[in-house]
Amino acid sequence: MPRKTRLDRVMRSAAALFAADGFAAASVSRLARLARVSKPGIYYHVRDKEELLFRICDDSMAGILAGARGAVAAADEPVARLRGVMRAHARFHWQHPNNLAILFGQMAYLSPERRRRIVVRERAYLDLVRGLIREGMRRRAFRRVDPSVAAFALFAMLNTLDAWYDPRGRLGPEALVRELERLYLDGLAAPGPPRAIARSDILGPRGRRDRRRCLR
Amino acid sequence: MPRKTRLDRVMRSAAALFAADGFAAASVSRLARLARVSKPGIYYHVRDKEELLFRICDDSMAGILAGARGAVAAADEPVARLRGVMRAHARFHWQHPNNLAILFGQMAYLSPERRRRIVVRERAYLDLVRGLIREGMRRRAFRRVDPSVAAFALFAMLNTLDAWYDPRGRLGPEALVRELERLYLDGLAAPGPPRAIARSDILGPRGRRDRRRCLR
Numbered sequence: 001m002p003r004k005t006r007l008d009r010v011m012r013s014a015a016a017l018f019a020a021d022g023f024a025a026a027s028v029s030r031l032a033r034l035a036r037v038s039k040p041g042i043y044y045h046v047r048d049k050e051e052l053l054f055r056i057c058d059d060s061m062a063g064i065l066a067g068a069r070g071a072v073a074a075a076d077e078p079v080a081r082l083r084g085v086m087r088a089h090a091r092f093h094w095q096h097p098n099n100l101a102i103l104f105g106q107m108a109y110l111s112p113e114r115r116r117r118i119v120v121r122e123r124a125y126l127d128l129v130r131g132l133i134r135e136g137m138r139r140r141a142f143r144r145v146d147p148s149v150a151a152f153a154l155f156a157m158l159n160t161l162d163a164w165y166d167p168r169g170r171l172g173p174e175a176l177v178r179e180l181e182r183l184y185l186d187g188l189a190a191p192g193p194p195r196a197i198a199r200s201d202i203l204g205p206r207g208r209r210d211r212r213r214c215l216r
Numbered sequence: 217m218p219r220k221t222r223l224d225r226v227m228r229s230a231a232a233l234f235a236a237d238g239f240a241a242a243s244v245s246r247l248a249r250l251a252r253v254s255k256p257g258i259y260y261h262v263r264d265k266e267e268l269l270f271r272i273c274d275d276s277m278a279g280i281l282a283g284a285r286g287a288v289a290a291a292d293e294p295v296a297r298l299r300g301v302m303r304a305h306a307r308f309h310w311q312h313p314n315n316l317a318i319l320f321g322q323m324a325y326l327s328p329e330r331r332r333r334i335v336v337r338e339r340a341y342l343d344l345v346r347g348l349i350r351e352g353m354r355r356r357a358f359r360r361v362d363p364s365v366a367a368f369a370l371f372a373m374l375n376t377l378d379a380w381y382d383p384r385g386r387l388g389p390e391a392l393v394r395e396l397e398r399l400y401l402d403g404l405a406a407p408g409p410p411r412a413i414a415r416s417d418i419l420g421p422r423g424r425r426d427r428r429r430c431l432r
Contacts, residue, residue, distance in 0.1 A: 022238070022240060025240055104379065136404070141406055143403075145398065145399060149392060149395040156373045156375075157372045163320065164372070165368070176365060179361065179365040179366075180365065183361060183365065183400075183403070184399075184404060185404050185405040186359065186403040186405050187400065187402040187405075188349070188352070188359060188366060188400060188401050188403075189295065189402055189403075191407070
């Protein structure tokens with residue numbers, strides 16, 4: 001078996017195992033059985049269990065970031081770019097269904113130095129999304145919002161998908177992403193009715209007569 | 217020391233410990249030191265570590281649900297009710313900063329029977345929020361959305377607060393909740409410019425003359 005293929009299988013099995021059992025409880029013996037590789041076969045690729053966790057986190061952030069940069073390059077205005085970023089993030093999740101839960105739940109098990117390297121990529125992603133939101137605000141395509149809160153709210157929806165969404169359910173992945181796009185970009189509140197008429201609007205210089213007309 | 221006070225301190229310390237170390241790695245000896253209670257003092261209140269986890273999860277869902285029901289009772293239309301639910305959920309988080317992370321990250325350590333009891337409460341909360349969203353749609357206060365997706369998107373924003381928001385930072389809790397309310401209810405996209413003028417709108421029965429007028 002080519003080493004590349006074997007490593008891929010080890011990485012996918014490690015992601016499934018860490019997501020199911022948690023990093024602390026997962027054993028390399030169990031991983032070896034799951035990946036159908038000998039323990040020395042695993043140690044050929046990585047020094048220890050923590051290196052597997054690091055690679056899962058690092059590959060995940062690299063993949064998400066590459067997807068986001070591709071989405072920015074593929075469109076020329078902030079709404080379409082942000083939509084593309086959302087789609088790329090969701091696509092990464094469908095392709096690596098265990099990775100986001102690990103990335104956002106088990107980073108604490110990494111050494112400080114390795115965690116720092118993941119945080120650098122996370123920061124680049126955060127800056128990219130905040131940059132799109134700021135650009136959208138400058139162009140009046142977006143409302144005035146706090147770009148950091150808006151970016152984290154987006155990540156919250158996308159990074160928790162594995163906890164609340166089953167792609168085999170009634171709503172397919174494409175339909176789900178469209179729902180999230182609409183919800184995030186357009187919000188829940190329906191475009192409001194015309195502003196309630198204020199007393200000062202009603203009682204103009206001509207007094208009661210105008211008032212009746214305005215209320216009709 | 218009254219037993220109630222001691223139990224409270226044990227519960228708060230257990231929440232801090234489970235959030236920091238994870239349930240699997242947390243030891244009752246460490247908890248005893250943290251809560252300044254003897255180990256027998258802990259076992260006076262609970263049978264084992266899992267019972268502490270169950271009580272944290274159960275009390276949390278009970279508290280969130282009570283807050284949501286209070287918010288529903290305190291307002292008489294779905295937008296205000298949903299806003300109140302968001303505020304109550306966030307308030308619960310400020311008051312119990314470790315609990316949401318445990319509730320949404322460590323339920324897997326509960327026995328199936330205990331997990332089922334938490335899931336019943338979670339389901340009641342989900343149904344309450346979906347019910348508000350459906351009622352809002354019926355009254356045309358909300359857009360047509362998928363109520364389940366909209367509810368989970370809301371929970372995602374609120375349940376991940378501990379991972380991305382520091383109440384001691386530049387944005388206070390009140391300001392943060394207002395930002396989230398605006399983002400969730402109104403969305404990111406600015407109210408659009410008037411619909412682009414279609415060719416059929418421009419070239420009416422009177423031809424070119426109308427076209428110039430419409431484009432001016």
